[in-house]
Amino acid sequence: MMEASDRALLERKVRKAFQVLVLQRGRNPGVKGWELKRYLGRDFRKIVEVLSEDVSALGLEVFEVKGADGTDDSSRFLLRFKESPTISEAETSGIRIDDLAVLAATIAFINSKQGRVGRREVEHFLREKFPKWRVEYSLDRYIKRGYLEMDDRSMLHVGWRTRAEVDEKTLMTMILSRAQEPAKK
């Protein structure tokens, strides 16, 4: 049985974890594992689990994006929607359908090319379906926002934000399973 003081401490730490996760600190959302450790102590994972359960009633969850070395410190933790939004909800957030289609096609193309593909090749691929200006504008925008990454050889990779927000397996399955529909003009 948890004592009242322990419960109060846990609640305080969960509140703190929520505040830390929900407030954007730097340029990118979310908090690194080492930061959470500093705010919440060594057992921060347990606090995060409790928080994730608490926020699930609001349709949110705490999601972990593994860092390059796979350690707790390098992982990025963030709050995200548990369920996907509807198309109309996505549209009301100011994102154009065309932009989402460019991103979907780019992620699928990169994944089909073993996770890395030259930007020119992506542009060439997308230009069959989208105007040149939209392709360049969207790619630049998604690189800036972390959905895509471009290395010094101009090779595009899937960015950390895609790993955080997009269930890539579902995306690929959905693209493949969709029956061909007549293109709308």
Add this chain to the structure above:
Amino acid sequence: MESKRLEDILRVIELCRDVENSSANPFDVDIKDKIRLLRERLPEWRFLDELLLDSEALLELAQIVKLQDEWLKHRASSLYIDPLLIQLKVKLLPKEALSEAFVKSWHPVAQVDQLSPRGLEKAFVYWRDLTPMAERFKDEFGSYGVRPGLVDYAELVSLGVFTQDQFEDKLVALHDELLQKSGGEWIDYRKFIESQDFETKVLRAYLLSFLISEGRASLKTEPLTGKIWTIPLSEKSKGLPKSVAISITGET
């Protein structure tokens, strides 16, 4: 023969770079074969440049091994699908279907991006303590805080850009002086340009050189004695001009 050996190494580097800069299959590079080639060639290298090229080729091969590792991981991640199939699907699907597929696999990040009272306070303190631009780099580059403005005529004169007397007036005055002092005869050039201060002496020499160039005066030199003579001309000289170098010193 030697260039052929170097060419082999350069070809290895080029092949690796081509694979790195494209989405080509990194397993297309036969690492074992290339390493064997490098090992065979290694004892033949004598110069630093050759050894550097050899190490560069080895580095590129290491990059390919890294790519092979990533390629295998990706292929095992179940995200791998035949690229042609994906390209075909993406081409056939309308934009709406693509965006719907994305939205259905999307879990947007929830975050609050707004000003807090603490943030505002920090911003205020930063602004309050911020040194003005004119002062910020004063120690390093000196003061450059003077705004652009107008420079009047008097200031230009003091800077020496303009003189009070027009240049042509000075030329006419010097020509008259030369006419008067020479009486139409050759006179000593150095005596004529002599003045109390060195600056005026140089200025007189400078103006006289203009008169000579314009043909309103002439100059002759005596190579044996080193003497220089000048004479005013009433009519402009029509002969071919010649250049004469004359050094002006502070001595009289």
